[in-house]
Amino acid sequence: MTLTQQIAQFLASGIINGTIYALLGLGLVAIHSATRVVNVAQGEFAALGALLASTLVTRGMPLSLAAAVAVGVAAAVGGGVYRTAIRPARDAGPLTLLIITIALHLSLKGLLLLVWGTDPHSLRPFTAGPPLRIAAAVVTRQSLWVIAVTTVVLVVLYVFFTRTILGKSLRACAVNPTAARLMGIRVERMSALAWMIAGALGGLAGVLIAPLTLATYDMGLILGLKGFVGAVIAGMASYPWTVAACILFGVVESLGAGLISSNYRDGIAFGVLIAALLWRALAALRGGLIISEEAAQE
């Protein structure tokens, strides 16, 4: 393989990985903007979706139905987690909420381990057939599914957030919960919705990626963290920029791992995360001290 071909290949796989990260990053942004919680357990939704879909298909369920069930269950788990663990502690302060999501990460991972064990589970690709050749890169059919499904989801989300009352209400809660409440929006319900959306997006990411890698109970943390990288670069606020940043990050990671050494793959990923945090901090310093949320709420 020539260097050009290699680079084309890395670019393609970077874009595909970045698309998966984007689904996780969007969920993180949805939760963070609606409930100000940094959800360390985001990747567990993906692991759940992947494992559930693979088991259902193995048991004979049609793939499309299995995927839908897996995404639905992940969404329900997202909502359930909000109701049982986050909402009761919502007045306890951000530190407690953060520790709760860490506990959730461990508990959900443990639950997955109890049900599915340590063995990897596989899911067949959505459509069978040999890989396709696009430009200089060889791309599996599943990869195209990843990109196609994510594109559809992004369009749906865009319409949801900009054209529907529910979506606009959710955005209103993110900007100013107090004002939203005064306008008659049920902030609680919107928060639960944000967690459900995050669960669904995470579950979908898992279903999409399972045929490409394998599904294991502990796949969540690294996936979720990589979603974070993009979300942090985009300031944990903007949906479109999160997608762009995640895809860019996927490409950087893939090129870095490919051209340096795949042993360093996760090291590069989190080096980028730390660099992104530093970069945001420098930007914040330049822009001056921003009045914090506690004051903006008044």
Added chain:
Amino acid sequence: MTTTRRLQLAATAVVAVLAVLPFAVAGRISLGIFVFIGLFSLIVIGLSLLAGHAGQVSLGQAAFYGLGAYIAAITTLRMGLAPWLALPLAVGGAALAAYLLGAPIFVLRGHFLVLGTLGLNVVMDVLVRNVQHLTGGPTGLTGIPPLSIGALVIVGDRAYYYLTWSFVLAALWVGRNLVCSRVGRALAAVRSSEVAAAAVGINAAFYKSRVFALSGALAGLAGALYVHYLSFVSPSPFAFNFSIDLLVMSVLGGIYHLPGAVAGAAIVTILREALRTIMPRVLGSGASAEYEIVVFGLLLAVVVIFSPAGVWPHLLAWLRLEPGRSSRWTQAASLAGMLPESPPPSPRAEPASVLRLEGLRKQFGGLLAVDNLSFEVPAGQIYAIIGPNGAGKTTVFNLISGLLRPTRGAVYLRGRKVSDLPAYETAALGVGRTFQTPKVFADLTVLENVMVGLHRLTTTSFTAAMFGLGAREDAQAAARAAGYLEAVGLLDRADVLAGALPFGALRLLEVARALAIRPVLLLLDEPASGLSSAERTEVVKLIRHIRDTGTTVVLVEHDVGLVMETADRVLVLNYGQRIAEGAPRLVRNDPRVIAAYLGEEAAS
């Protein structure tokens, strides 16, 4: 017997038990587990300081532990450095790494440290496994020399037991000093309200990054002791899972009480040993290490939901050792009045205007909150800003005090441009302020709140505070703070927690705290709203007194009667624009003002 006396006895008993423990358990159980509890305690003390007092969570303490371990191992083994020299290098290296990571992340506020440190774990693990010529890769390094000083070689369980636990006691002492110091009060203030802390000149990121560096140093120390104790190092003890274990120890023990760190480390370590014997029997061998983390996850969830302060407070209650409300400062406060009150900032050298705004503009998205606003506040006056709701009054205060950056224009304090400074710097230059909704530091006492106001006028550094060197200055600060409390009539409630004060007293406390920074300019945001008429009369007297002692006052107020009574000049804002300015009497009759308040019809 008083509780204090009993606490001292209990502490002495614990130290005595620690001292004889190696002899008591000799031949029955290995002392090794107690060495490890000590090592973990060191790390968890740092983590608890960070979480309980700086309000930040780190999931990277295992990485600093590993960093300390590998620095000690590599410098002694590969570079032939003497172990007693490697120890400070390991501590310093881990502290520096924490500082360099933390300092910029804390500028971001929020909870990004947890992500940065998580990433650090992964980076550290990847590096250690791959830079094999230095670290030995996955198999690690063996034959690391034990600690030695001259001919004295420290080897064996017992030696490391005593060494480690001496460090634990020292770390507890340092942590306690820090918490009870000027720095500790500043941290408590930041935890309570970062904005109010900035308004008295506290740079939150500065202190958070130092606490994080200290936590890194303690983890690095534990790591270095670990390698010299075992003479062996490999990557696996420093992985992400161990960072989780440490967090569980910290939360379980109780992040607000440093001795809880030791309790948490002991409980988790013993529990894990127990799980390692039980789990394989129940589940069969294989993934038992993985199930362990499930148990810890559930434990963490249960503790944080049902007892967020951990087991330590329960332990104290059970032993009837709850400390009473501290009145440490009462004695110091009784000295109030004995110190000459510092003179007000010299009015003679003042330029004619203390504050000048030039073409100030602030835009929030599509909303223009302040529009091309210019005015000057003459020295030694009471200057009132009035206007209908949403006129931009509080935004003007936030712009002057540095909490917001203007979109355009500038703010000058005594001729110096301050609108590009962070809020804590503006405060340090002498801009004091209160808030529309009082922001007091609820878990500090009334007196301590005012002592926080003295932050920039006191000097005990982070390092000095660690070693308990600020006591003298603290006593003086308490006395001065008591003077300010006396001025606002709150001295009799000096030892009450600020969170327990009634609303009117909160306003007065905020004024006392703002006065403590010795402001040249005091911004009062609706000082009379929500007060009873008696309290209102007191506030009017207080505001006049403040002006008469040389501080220029700018006040935002809805109570037009109060403004007319007290103000020397009045500025009227509407939709972020200046519509009138001048002596109260003139402004009151200005048709534009009447129109803004009562509508066009009333004006004509």
